[in-house]
Amino acid sequence: MPKDKFFKVIANKEHPGEKLVPTHCSYCGMQCGMNLRVDTGTNKIIGVEPRYDWPVTLGKMCPKGVTAYQQTNHDDRLMKPLIRNDRSLRGTKEGFREATWEEAYDLIVRKFQEMQQSYGRDSLSVFSGVSMTNEKCYLTGKFARVGLQTRYIDYNGRFCMSSAAAGFLRTFGIDRGSTIPWTDLHETDCLFIAGSNTAECHPTSMFRIWEVQNRGGYLIVADPRETPIARRADVHLDLRPGTDLALANCMVHLLIKGGYTDERFVAEHTNGYEELAELVKEFTPEYTSEITGVAPEKLIRAAEIYGKAPNAVVMFARGIEQQHKGSDNVSAYTNMCLVTGKIGRPKAGVATFTGQGNGQGGREHGQKADALPGYRKITNPKHVEDVSKVWGIKPEEMPQPGVSAYEMFGLMKEKTIRGLYLLCSNPAVSAPNLNEVRSALMSLDFMVCSDIFLSESAEYADVVLPSTTWSEDEGTVTNLEGRIIKINKAQEPIGESKPDWLMQVELAERLGRGQYFRHLTSARAINDEFRLASKGGYADYYGATWEKIEEQQGVFWPCKDDADKGTPHMFLDKKFYHPDTKAKLCALPYRPPAEEPCDDYPLRLTTGRVVYHYLSGNQTRRIPFLHAMCPEPFVEVHPETAGKYGIEHEEIVKLATRRGTANFKVKMTEAIRPDTVFVPYHFGHDESVNLLTIAALDPMSRMPEFKVCAVQIHKTVHANKKQQSQSEAVIR
Amino acid sequence: MKQHLYIEMDNCIGCRSCLAACTQCGGHDERNRNYVYDVNPLVNRQTIPLMCLHCVNPACARSCPAQAIQVTPEGAVLSALVEKCIGCQNCTIACPYGIPKFDHEQNLMYKCDLCYDRTKDGIPPMCASVCPTNTLQWLTEDELKQKQEQHQLGHWTASRMPFDPLEGETNVKISLPGILQGKQKLF
Numbered sequence: 001m002p003k004d005k006f007f008k009v010i011a012n013k014e015h016p017g018e019k020l021v022p023t024h025c026s027y028c029g030m031q032c033g034m035n036l037r038v039d040t041g042t043n044k045i046i047g048v049e050p051r052y053d054w055p056v057t058l059g060k061m062c063p064k065g066v067t068a069y070q071q072t073n074h075d076d077r078l079m080k081p082l083i084r085n086d087r088s089l090r091g092t093k094e095g096f097r098e099a100t101w102e103e104a105y106d107l108i109v110r111k112f113q114e115m116q117q118s119y120g121r122d123s124l125s126v127f128s129g130v131s132m133t134n135e136k137c138y139l140t141g142k143f144a145r146v147g148l149q150t151r152y153i154d155y156n157g158r159f160c161m162s163s164a165a166a167g168f169l170r171t172f173g174i175d176r177g178s179t180i181p182w183t184d185l186h187e188t189d190c191l192f193i194a195g196s197n198t199a200e201c202h203p204t205s206m207f208r209i210w211e212v213q214n215r216g217g218y219l220i221v222a223d224p225r226e227t228p229i230a231r232r233a234d235v236h237l238d239l240r241p242g243t244d245l246a247l248a249n250c251m252v253h254l255l256i257k258g259g260y261t262d263e264r265f266v267a268e269h270t271n272g273y274e275e276l277a278e279l280v281k282e283f284t285p286e287y288t289s290e291i292t293g294v295a296p297e298k299l300i301r302a303a304e305i306y307g308k309a310p311n312a313v314v315m316f317a318r319g320i321e322q323q324h325k326g327s328d329n330v331s332a333y334t335n336m337c338l339v340t341g342k343i344g345r346p347k348a349g350v351a352t353f354t355g356q357g358n359g360q361g362g363r364e365h366g367q368k369a370d371a372l373p374g375y376r377k378i379t380n381p382k383h384v385e386d387v388s389k390v391w392g393i394k395p396e397e398m399p400q401p402g403v404s405a406y407e408m409f410g411l412m413k414e415k416t417i418r419g420l421y422l423l424c425s426n427p428a429v430s431a432p433n434l435n436e437v438r439s440a441l442m443s444l445d446f447m448v449c450s451d452i453f454l455s456e457s458a459e460y461a462d463v464v465l466p467s468t469t470w471s472e473d474e475g476t477v478t479n480l481e482g483r484i485i486k487i488n489k490a491q492e493p494i495g496e497s498k499p500d501w502l503m504q505v506e507l508a509e510r511l512g513r514g515q516y517f518r519h520l521t522s523a524r525a526i527n528d529e530f531r532l533a534s535k536g537g538y539a540d541y542y543g544a545t546w547e548k549i550e551e552q553q554g555v556f557w558p559c560k561d562d563a564d565k566g567t568p569h570m571f572l573d574k575k576f577y578h579p580d581t582k583a584k585l586c587a588l589p590y591r592p593p594a595e596e597p598c599d600d601y602p603l604r605l606t607t608g609r610v611v612y613h614y615l616s617g618n619q620t621r622r623i624p625f626l627h628a629m630c631p632e633p634f635v636e637v638h639p640e641t642a643g644k645y646g647i648e649h650e651e652i653v654k655l656a657t658r659r660g661t662a663n664f665k666v667k668m669t670e671a672i673r674p675d676t677v678f679v680p681y682h683f684g685h686d687e688s689v690n691l692l693t694i695a696a697l698d699p700m701s702r703m704p705e706f707k708v709c710a711v712q713i714h715k716t717v718h719a720n721k722k723q724q725s726q727s728e729a730v731i732r
Numbered sequence: 733m734k735q736h737l738y739i740e741m742d743n744c745i746g747c748r749s750c751l752a753a754c755t756q757c758g759g760h761d762e763r764n765r766n767y768v769y770d771v772n773p774l775v776n777r778q779t780i781p782l783m784c785l786h787c788v789n790p791a792c793a794r795s796c797p798a799q800a801i802q803v804t805p806e807g808a809v810l811s812a813l814v815e816k817c818i819g820c821q822n823c824t825i826a827c828p829y830g831i832p833k834f835d836h837e838q839n840l841m842y843k844c845d846l847c848y849d850r851t852k853d854g855i856p857p858m859c860a861s862v863c864p865t866n867t868l869q870w871l872t873e874d875e876l877k878q879k880q881e882q883h884q885l886g887h888w889t890a891s892r893m894p895f896d897p898l899e900g901e902t903n904v905k906i907s908l909p910g911i912l913q914g915k916q917k918l919f
Contacts, residue, residue: 013855015758048756050861061862066752189918199745203864210743210865214911216918228745228777232912308919611747625752639774649774670775 003055004183006207010052010059017041020049021490025065026131026470027614029177029354029480030204032057032065036471036490045072045471045491055553056182056481062203064614067623071469072491076453076622078466079495083107090442090460101496101506104463109510111446111462112148115419122399125152125408125417129424130160130362131615132500133475133487134541135523137358138373138530139501140423141366144399146391146516147508151399152417155367156425158405158702159432161359162368163321164352166701167330171338171584172570173577174538175375176482176557177360179349179570180313186211188347190218190309192251192302194237194244194333195319195707199228200611202317202353202480218305222247223319224606225636225678226671235302239292241606241676242593242708244320248332249590250288251303253280255339260307262341269574270338272585279587291590293673312342317353318608322706324594324696331586338583344571354480356615357470361478364539365530369402373530374537383537390533392516404702406431406695409440423450423467423500428457429616429684432693432704435660450500455618456684466497473499475523476549482567483554484544501526535560538577593708594696597675601657601710603641604676607689608707617682633683635664637713638674642666645713654714655679660691663716677711734806735872737846737860737904738879739781742911743867746770746779750859750868757847757858765811765833765844766859781867783859784809784831784844785902792843795826800841807903808848812841876905883911 012020012035020035033054037047048069050059071077081104082096089095115123126144130137137155144153157165161177168175185191186208198205209229213219221233222244230236239247255261256277266273285296306312314336320329330352337343337350354360365373366387373390376383378401388395403411409431411417420441431437441447441460449461458464472493478484493499501523508517520526527546535542543559544566556566576583597604612630613620620626635655637647647653649668654661655677663686664679672678679689694709746768754764767782790809793801800816801823803809812823812832819839824832832843847857855861856870863869871879 010855011853013758013850013853050858052861059861060864061749061753062747062864063749063752066749066756066862199747199865203745203747203749206743206745206865207863213915216916218917226776228779231777232742310919611745625755629748668774669777671777 004186006058007055008052012049012052018046021488022051023471023488023490024477024485025061025357026068026071026619027064027357028202029356029359030057030202031357031477031479031485032061032204033059034061034065034068036069038490043491045069056479056483057204060204060207063612063626063629064620067625069471070623071452071619072471073494074453074622077494078452078454078464078497080466081496082464084462087462091438092459093454096464104465105507105510108448108463108507112419112511115445119418121149122151123417124148124150124419124421125412126150127405127408127420127422127425127427128153128155128367130155130157130356130358130367132358132362132424133473133477133523134358134361134365134484135475135526135530136500137362137367138365138533139504139520139526141373142391142516143504143508146393147504147511147513148421149397149399152402152408152411153367154369154402154405154408155362156405156427156430157356157359157363157368159322159430159704159706160318160355161321161352161363162701163323163326163698163703164330165363166327166698167334170327170700171331171334171586175363176570177354178351178481179343180346180351181483181556181568182208182481184347185209185313188212188217188311188313190220190306190312192220192306192312192314192336193229194222194247194316195321196315196317196353197223197225197227197229197319197608198353201355201609203611205353218309220302220305224673224676231671235298235305237294237298237302238673239294240673241604242323242705243292244323244329245325245332245588246283246288246291246590247294247299248329248335249280249283249588250285250299251306252276252332252335252339253283254285254300254303255307255336256280258304258307261339265341266339269576270583270585271580272587273339275587276335276339276585279589293675306336307340309342311347313348314350315353318355319707321352322703323708324698324703324705325591326698326703327700328586328588332588335585338585344574346569349570351480358477360480360482361476361484364478365534369404374534374541375539376537386536387533390529404697406697406704407702409437412440413443415443418445420444420447422447422457422461426455426457426616426618428455428460429618429688429690430681432690432706433659433695434688434690436695450503451618452497453618453622455616465503466495467503468493468497468499472497473523476527476544476546478557479554481556483556484541484549484559485554486546486549499523594705595658595694595708595710597710601712603711603713605655605657605692605709605711606676606678606707607681607693608678610680610682613680613682615682617684621682633664633680633687633689634667636667636669636672636678638672639668639670640674641677642668645715647713647715652716654716655692656712656714657692657694657709659694662686662689662691677713681706735851735854735870736876737783737786737857738869738871738876739783739904739906740867740869740911741780741907741909743865744768744779744781745865746777747864749862749864750781753858753862757850759845759847759849763842765842782829782831783868783904784846785829785904785906786846788901788903791826791828792823792832795822797822804848804852806852808846808851809843810845810848811843814840817841879907883907
């Protein structure tokens with residue numbers, strides 16, 4: 001890869017008695033390069049050293065990355081399998097005993113077989129995650145379909161990337177999260193960033209983003225909050241949560257009106273322009289301002305800048321995607337690139353900030369309810385045939401499509417699903433409408449959870465299996481650029497922990513399905529099979545060997561064969577992946593959030609991350625530095641709103657929605673809309689904001705609407721006092 | 733080749749990665765020695781890092797009755813020497829920026845040493861290595877000169893420039909907020 005202007009040759013600090021293992025961070029889709037410091041005497045990971053020569057991040061790390069290594073030998077690590085001996089204590093940390101792997105496997109196999117004999121194969125389910133390698137994600141899909149022979153598998157990407165995936169598939173016919181490498185970002189002339197708190201969620205993108213402004217380029221940010229990136233934006237579109245579709249349609253309206261469209265590009269490379277132009281006519285700045293709350297002048301200025309920019313990149317994240325119209329938001333913002341022809345060349349295009357470490361790769365290789373490796377569809381007979389051949393099964397043995405992550409909890413409650421194998425995910429914190437989800441977990445006949453720590457979800461399990469951290473195994477992940485990279489093993493697994501792929505191979509053997517798994521004796525062996533299974537699919541990894549990844553500092557998919565160096569820039573030939581090679585401009589009528597504020601629930605609740613925590617916080621809440629920086633959740637309230645309710649800074653208030661209540665400490669700030677409150681979602685038990693969120697699902701992506709619902713805010717001090725005086729009155 | 737820690741205040745996002753990284757420098761006993769402040773937390777998200785500026789004639793060392801605070805040939809002002817520090821805390825009072833920290837158990841001052849075991853070999857200090865925003869940078873004198881030319885309106889602190897808001901010369905250079913003022917836009 002060519003080196004960019006930020007690259008400097010820097011030798012690493014050498015520490016005597018140590019070696020450095022080059023790898024990547026365990027957390028978000030940036031997958032920052034890092035070196036783990038390993039004591040050569042004890043062979044334990046003891047620290048971190050920047051990886052200056054990693055071309056994307058050049059040694060930079062956020063505070064999560066700097067302290068990521070502290071997970072590996074953490075005191076809270078699960079060292080042995082746990083078996084629950086008291087089912088009445090489910091939902092708590094209590095009631096477990098340590099067990100041997102044989103005992104745990106025996107119990108799992110007996111229970112799984114009993115359930116499947118009594119209630120059918122589909123009575124079992126698999127709920128997985130994408131903070132694990134491609135090899136593990138691939139094998140988990142195979143394990144569900146071939147090992148357990150169940151249709152019910154889905155994953156936490158459904159709470160993360162599924163709207164981006166569905167939107168891109170509709171627009172382009174392919175879903176690669178970024179059409180350009182990240183090393184192009186600082187060279188573009190305008191960044192239009194919607195629904196991304198980049199400074200906190202993908203901090204190591206920030207030096208490239210600031211550089212656009214340092215060069216005289218523009219930064220436009222659409223966010224209900226004045227986040228650290230919005231604070232420095234040239235235009236901050238401070239919209240109401242859940243109104244992105246109107247904003248995106250307005251941008252296209254103004255781009256057409258201002259004459260910024262590329263007519264030739266539109267005619268030759270897209271379909272649907274007439275319909276789109278007709279639909280967006282209505283979205284004048286004034287009309288859009290009524291819906292979004294953004295001043296018309298700001299909308300006009302934003303469209304003018306984007307329209308005039310020689311090169312521009314549209315970027316977005318969960319802010320627009322975690323809505324019940326998330327897929328529409330993705331396609332609608334992508335329309336901006338297509339009508340102006342600002343795509344299919346370097347320094348211009350569209351990108352989503354992938355939330356989880358392997359959010360890109362993990363969604364491509366068959367963990368989704370309806371997907372098979374290589375982004376194939378389980379509903380397409382040809383695709384089923386291709387994958388069945390690699391797996392050595394008959395096509396008719398391939399299970400039917402399942403249902404999406406949140407919908408699986410519904411099936412648990414109605415006892416269609418009776419058993420759950422949960423790995424690499426913590427839905428008891430991260431799923432929406434948690435009262436429902438937690439009661440669904442309670443209704444299971446038998447649950448297995450594999451994790452590195454005893455997560456909130458593990459508290460519902462009958463068997464807990466200790467898995468390895470990212471640093472105790474190897475494999476590939478695909479970062480937010482679509483670049484396949486290599487995670488290297490830095491130490492042996494702690495205690496009796498095992499990588500998830502090994503558990504699945506060993507369980508398959510005991511379930512009588514060993515013939516399909518026993519040749520998979522290493523992550524590398526799985527990689528060989530997985531590349532073959534992806535061959536010919538949209539996400540073709542066949543040519544992305546570990547050697548090539550090493551040699552080229554990553555390989556961008558598609559990479560079809562040995563000679564193929566990969567595809568850093570998508571659509572350079574202006575050919576999209578629909579059969580007629582044209583991209584689809586989507587005319588998408590605006591619809592409001594599933595739950596709008598009303599007299600009873602007058603405010604909008606939105607949720608998100610803080611820089612110190614990752615996802616459900618199961619990892620980061622245990623790291624002393626990160627915990628010290630942000631030990632508890634809070635609710636951001638505008639002073640104007642606080643004044644209305646008589647609320648003070650740092651006071652504990654109760655938030656209530658139609659689904660649940662929770663108490664939070666007030667963080668008063670002018671950096672939020674007065675009609676909106678914000679709570680970070682990284683916390684468990686009573687501190688989970690997902691007790692309040694709504695599970696309105698996007699019809700295409702099945703993404704829940706985490707980002708907006710209607711909420712009440714109550715003083716608790718006042719309520720307590722009142723209660724107290726009432727009880728005093730009774731005593732008297 | 734002399735290199736400088738250079739601070740571009742505008743870029744700070746308050747991630748405190750510099751604090752986390754500070755604990756990871758081999759010589760730092762896993763205790764951070766730098767600070768990040770929320771400028772006006774009830775109003776907006778503006779934050780600024782506060783790092784030791786490594787004064788050329790440091791008040792902390794000047795105030796030390798025991799000559800416990802050494803200055804390296806490169807200009808790094810080190811933590812107090814264990815064998816010399818008498819725990820009087822003169823340095824914590826003398827420093828105009830409030831940098832030196834005091835360990836009451838050890839009766840010992842500790843502070844940023846510019847990751848001396850790294851920087852003496854030309855390796856950037858941990859804070860500037862990891863800073864995701866380039867708020868903290870490790871620059872050669874040539875690169876520093878370019879920065880000074882670029883940011884005509886961002887006043888420079890502590891650098892013997894005509895508009896010095898602070899007294900004395902420091903080895904760490906700061907561009908005050910305003911790097912985008914007067915910036916010629918591309919279009």
